[in-house]
Amino acid sequence: MKLVGIVGSIADQSYNRMLLRFMSTQYRNMADIEILDISDVPMFNQSNDQSDSPAIQYLNHKILAADGVIIATPEHNHTIPAALKSVIEWLSYNLHPFTDKPVMIVGASYFIQGSSRAQLNLRQILESPGVNAITLPGNEFLLANAKEAFDESGMLKDDRTASFLGSTLQKFVEFVGVIGHLNGRADNPGASEDLYATGNCDTTVKDVDMRDPQWLEKAAEKTNAVSGDAYVKLDRGLLTVNQIDRFLKTMPVELTFADENNQFIYYGDQGHDPKDMLASRTPDQVGDPLYYVHPERALKGVATVINNLRNGKTDLFVLPVPGNGPTKHLMHYYKAMHDEDGVYRGINEWVVDLWPIVASYLKQTGKKLVDDPNAKVAATTGASSSAPVEPDPDASTGASEEEEAPTAPTTDASTGASEETEAPMADATTKASDADIFVAEVDETSGASEA
Amino acid sequence: MNKYIAIVGSNADKSTNRQLLQYMKQHFAPVAEIELMEIKDLPVYAKNADRKTPEQALEMAKKIDAAAGVIIATPEYDHSVTAALLNALSWLSYSVHPFVDKPVMIVGASYGALGSSRAQGHLRQVLDSPELKARVMPSSDFLLSHSLTAFDDTGNLIDADNTKLLDGLFQDFEKFVEITKQLNGTLSQDKVNATNVSWQDKK
Structure with a gap:
């Protein structure tokens, strides 16, 4: 299952980003969670429509292609940050990627509130007709005292908190399935596949145009890829790149x-x-x-x-x-x-x-x-x-x-x-x-x- | 005569909330001085290492500080206050805190029938937060519905009931400004508390 996680904060250091990172690594067997950043999104202004700008189109495509969305929101002045609200406004104006999209809300805060009011407010916003998301009911996850909540490697220190978060995510994964049926997505399971490969995996070579006919040459240069007689250790054997090539080229299959x-x-x-x-x-x-x-x-x-x-x-x-x-x-x-x-x-x-x-x-x-x-x-x-x-x-x-x-x-x-x-x-x-x-x-x- | 700052809660070129405040400015000119304040062009709020507030926001804060009270006109986007207004309020509660104990009157206009009712409720909650801590006039909704057809060619409100209601509310607000001066039990502490919140918040 492909989910995207939106970090509701644009601060350099954000516990909400840490929370989403923790979820994406800890529960990678439950769902593939890609974290999206909203830092480059301009302030919404209906007199200056930037729906076609790369930053907004990027979020739009990512959300459209995902089975569900997780939003991690801090709380500013009893509500969600202006930057997050701005993103939602862009995505409920000429674009509507949230329509019928399952959404889960989580949040972290410095103090005891754990972003409680921001979360309720966010539910109300997601409910509005222009957004029209389908938010997971109940199952609130409020991470209070975030400064003390993570260890040095970004893991939640408290096992019970982590396991509660895991069970909440599990419910969301099931919820996404149920909503998928409601939306008729069950008949079209490929709808969430991003065939444009707009994302990254950890082996994606960045900053080389995928469509470039010389992609191989450029990507190889970028990664300092070995070739020729360089040895590669495999499970199980030791071959040079040339040997691997000969080996694969003579396979009786394409x-x-x-x-x-x-x-x-x-x-x-x-x-x-x-x-x-x-x-x-x-x-x-x-x-x-x-x-x-x-x-x-x-x-x-x-x-x-x-x-x-x-x-x-x-x-x-x-x-x-x-x-x-x-x-x-x-x-x-x-x-x-x-x-x-x-x-x-x-x-x-x-x-x-x-x-x-x-x-x-x-x-x-x-x-x-x-x-x-x-x-x-x-x-x-x-x-x-x-x-x-x-x-x-x-x-x-x-x-x-x-x-x-x-x-x-x-x-x-x-x-x-x-x-x-x-x-x-x-x-x-x-x-x-x-x-x-x-x-x-x-x-x-x-x-x-x-x- | 009191001086008030009237914040336009929209950054759009055309806004019936701006129109509403322009009407109030003109209509109440005999009894009060109202200056409109725009919120567009502020950068997107983000905490920064040196705790800097943009010059534009500092100017706004000065004016709010000097005013007897603030009127905010908010549209409703997605059942809530606009991102642009939230953004302005964030800058005005970061390194400076001009809203602390400041009397505020909320009004709002919308194209539809609801008159920004949910955004106004949301705005009350926001203004109540510890770093803003404004004194919002209670029980005083002014919800201007069907705002596109609410004004005549000269910018006056067409509906007499609306005008009467707004007259009454503004009268009340002027009294509320006076009464608020007496709510001084925590006054000296409030500014300090608001600032402390942000200090603790600072990483």
Whole structure:
């Protein structure tokens, strides 16, 4: 679940910022909380509309893309800070990202009040028609005497306070789910995915334009990336960068890496012409946000798949891409990657043609593929094209999709993260000549594997 | 004749709250001197290391200090006081505290039917806070609804009942200013307390 936390203070040192930082690290398994700063937002003035300014658009996009918002407010003069009120005014004037958005309020104060009056006031403000947020009822979290509340590493000293905060956040996470149903978001779980990759993850290379065709070169320079004969220690082995490259380039699959920020940061360039690849990639695309490497029609499906992987609804999404003729059976696999703490770290995508494997099996065993009269054939591909071998990949295709990925989106969604493509319903474009070539390849491959 | 400062709670170029105060200035000219005060152009309030208050706010504080009382006209944005007005009040309760024990009258105008009722309630709560600690006249709402059509071409209030109510409230306010002078039990301590709050607050 993707949440954003708004620090209601613009003071250099803010206990409310500390509180949100604590929440984002301590409860990272509960939710992914990105902290947003409001320091650059000008004072609201309806005579000088700056809704389009970067600072306000940034907040607008972030809030729109989030499943929910946490606001940490200090108390100034019995109410919320003017800076926070100004942000809410900008976001309730021409822009309305809070509409139907679940919001949780927390607050820290120097003294005993714990921002009690500011919190009540904030509830009232969030309730107003221009804002129209859906604030978590009850579950107040007031952190009093904030100066003494944190230890040197920014952790809440008092275990009971921390555990109460955790249980409150847990309720909010459930609340977000309930409100999602209310808003019909359950039917569109990808709505919260930021395919523009406007955020950061801890590996994002800052200050290099993601869309720059030279992103790789510039980002590598910026990070002083090792290359060539530099050694890299892996789990488990020691390889040079050149060795890793050779290793990945000779994988019998096409590999793609998208990080948790939805940035496309690697593909295994095996030196083929992009149009000859199973799923086309071009060198200049590396670094692009995922939005820019997919056709418009595929975006909803892409977002849904990513969101299901991010939230653990599925760990592996399998997408058969039929329509490439009888001697090519393309499969796209999207596997969620996690770090040692179980936090989502992106997608390992591999694209593979299964036909050589099937062909090898048939050759080895002397069996042949026949139609299953009982199978319900998924009326997808253009496998009707007459070709020497007549397998019927369609039946299995449909079935495997159902089995592998019960939460998979429907066909229009299924184009998945392969940018080039090949929607399942797409026309069978494979020409007979192509098919012949691949038959030849099949033989070669199986021969090689026998050897 | 008493002198009053009238704070326009909006930073917009066109504001019926400004219009309301302009009307009051002109209408009460025979009995009181009212000077309008604008709040726009102040930087966004943030605590700073040297505890500096912008020059504009210091000027405002001087004028408020010298005035017998303050009239604040507030619009209502999102069920509450505008960020711009909160911002001005924050600067006027940081290194200087001109509102402490200052008599304040709240009025407000809105385009709709409610006349900024919730913002006025909110403003009372804010002015009651320890670093502002104003003396807000109790039980004295002036809620000007449908403010776009409330004034005639010469800037006078069209509705006679409204004018009568405002006359009465202003009369009361002038008396309230006098009465407040007698509420001096904590007077010498109030300024000190307000300042102390901010000292403790200082990190």
